[in-house]
Amino acid sequence: MAPTASVAVQAQAPWPGSDFHRPTLELLPLATQSQLHDIRRQTNEEGLVSQIAAGLRSEEKELPSLLLWNGHGLQLFDAILDSGKYYPAVREPELLSTCMPKIAHSISSGERVIELGAGNMRKTALLLRTLEMQHKHVDYFALDVSRSSLRSSIRELVGLFPWNPKTKIHGLLGTYEDCISWLHSQNDQKSPVTLLWLGNSIANFTPSEASNLIERFFRAGQASTVPVQMIAGIDGCQRQDEIVESYENEKSRNFILNGLDFANNLLGTKTFLTQDWDFCGQWNVKEWMHESFYVARRDLCLNIEEEQFRIRSGERVRAIRSGKWPLFKVADICAAANTSIADTWSNQEGSYGVYLMKSSLH
Numbered sequence: 001m002a003p004t005a006s007v008a009v010q011a012q013a014p015w016p017g018s019d020f021h022r023p024t025l026e027l028l029p030l031a032t033q034s035q036l037h038d039i040r041r042q043t044n045e046e047g048l049v050s051q052i053a054a055g056l057r058s059e060e061k062e063l064p065s066l067l068l069w070n071g072h073g074l075q076l077f078d079a080i081l082d083s084g085k086y087y088p089a090v091r092e093p094e095l096l097s098t099c100m101p102k103i104a105h106s107i108s109s110g111e112r113v114i115e116l117g118a119g120n121m122r123k124t125a126l127l128l129r130t131l132e133m134q135h136k137h138v139d140y141f142a143l144d145v146s147r148s149s150l151r152s153s154i155r156e157l158v159g160l161f162p163w164n165p166k167t168k169i170h171g172l173l174g175t176y177e178d179c180i181s182w183l184h185s186q187n188d189q190k191s192p193v194t195l196l197w198l199g200n201s202i203a204n205f206t207p208s209e210a211s212n213l214i215e216r217f218f219r220a221g222q223a224s225t226v227p228v229q230m231i232a233g234i235d236g237c238q239r240q241d242e243i244v245e246s247y248e249n250e251k252s253r254n255f256i257l258n259g260l261d262f263a264n265n266l267l268g269t270k271t272f273l274t275q276d277w278d279f280c281g282q283w284n285v286k287e288w289m290h291e292s293f294y295v296a297r298r299d300l301c302l303n304i305e306e307e308q309f310r311i312r313s314g315e316r317v318r319a320i321r322s323g324k325w326p327l328f329k330v331a332d333i334c335a336a337a338n339t340s341i342a343d344t345w346s347n348q349e350g351s352y353g354v355y356l357m358k359s360s361l362h
């Protein structure tokens with residue numbers, strides 16, 4: 001059993017004088033070596049409501065994909081992962097199980113490992129175990145936007161490493177953007193950073209957005225004179241049948257439509273009525289991505305923050321994209337981020353890759 005204890009965990013203010021919102025003190029049944037740092041610069045409500053309106057104002061309507069990742073959304077996503085029908089949930093762990101010793105060799109003892117969008121952290125345990133076998137100790141930070149999921153995943157992870165005082169496990173509550181700001185603030189910490197970005201989450205962005213984010217992560221390290229590298233798991237599948245089977249089913253539908261419930265919660269009104277919306281998906285071969293949409297079942301007029309949005313019957317509003325990027329596409333994205341691929345591990349058919357990226361910034 002893990003030596004867990006109910007300890008008061010202070011959500012620590014990340015940097016002095018920041019616009020960090022009200023720090024919270026909460027009781028978390030975590031192991032004593034774990035802390036949850038709230039690094040958000042603003043609350044979900046503050047950030048997302050204006051993004052909802054901006055997305056509906058744009059020519060190609062979309063809602064922020066962050067709407068999908070509340071506590072319930074993560075449970076619905078776990079149901080997709082466990083369904084056996086979602087090929088990335090099989091392919092990435094299979095690849096990691098063969099290449100993890102080599103991946104772990106690229107991480108030195110004493111580093112900070114920050115997992116971006118850590119989710120259920122099932123793959124994390126394999127990395128931490130492999131590092132332990134290589135006699136390395138790291139400070140592990142799990143970044144995610146859902147407090148409830150962070151707490152439960154960290155609790156499970158800590159339970160797997162009960163007697164290892166060398167592997168420290170922390171939670172960072174916030175977005176990728178918050179994490180970039182937090183890294184900038186860490187200029188008193190000089191240990192190198194490995195950013196771990198698994199589950200093809202990087203491809204929820206367009207290629208140019210992904211390049212921009214990668215570059216800003218590396219620049220944050222550069223500003224604090226901390227060496228940074230990134231390890232990203234990226235899906236390169238191009239088989240339409242597999243993609244459609246994985247992304248267009250009842251479980252995907254539940255996961256996507258939950259985004260509208262979360263939007264209602266944030267808005268404090270029933271703006272998006274369940275009966276008014278359907279779900280559809282589309283493999284967009286030209287853009288190397290699968291897209292999931294909310295579809296209006298009838299003509300709608302939505303009132304959000306004193307603005308009216310008209311949506312025609314059958315009109316689609318993008319919920320999330322999932323890029324499918326083969327090696328050459330990843331290389332383009334890295335080049336645009338002033339980053340190079342230092343190593344690659346891929347499965348036999350080349351349909352899934354894990355990439356080690358290093359900065360080419362001077």
Ligand SMILES: C[S@@+](CC[C@H](N)C(=O)[O-])C[C@H]1O[C@@H](n2cnc3c(N)ncnc32)[C@H](O)[C@@H]1O
Pocket residue numbers: 066069074116117118119120121123143144145146174175176177197198199200201
């Ligand atoms: C596709 S899941 C991947 C989860 C996990 N890394 C895995 O491989 O199974 C994406 C994860 O990223 C988190 N996430 C999504 N957008 C985020 C953002 N902007 N900032 C921080 N985390 C985010 C979600 O809450 C979710 O846990």
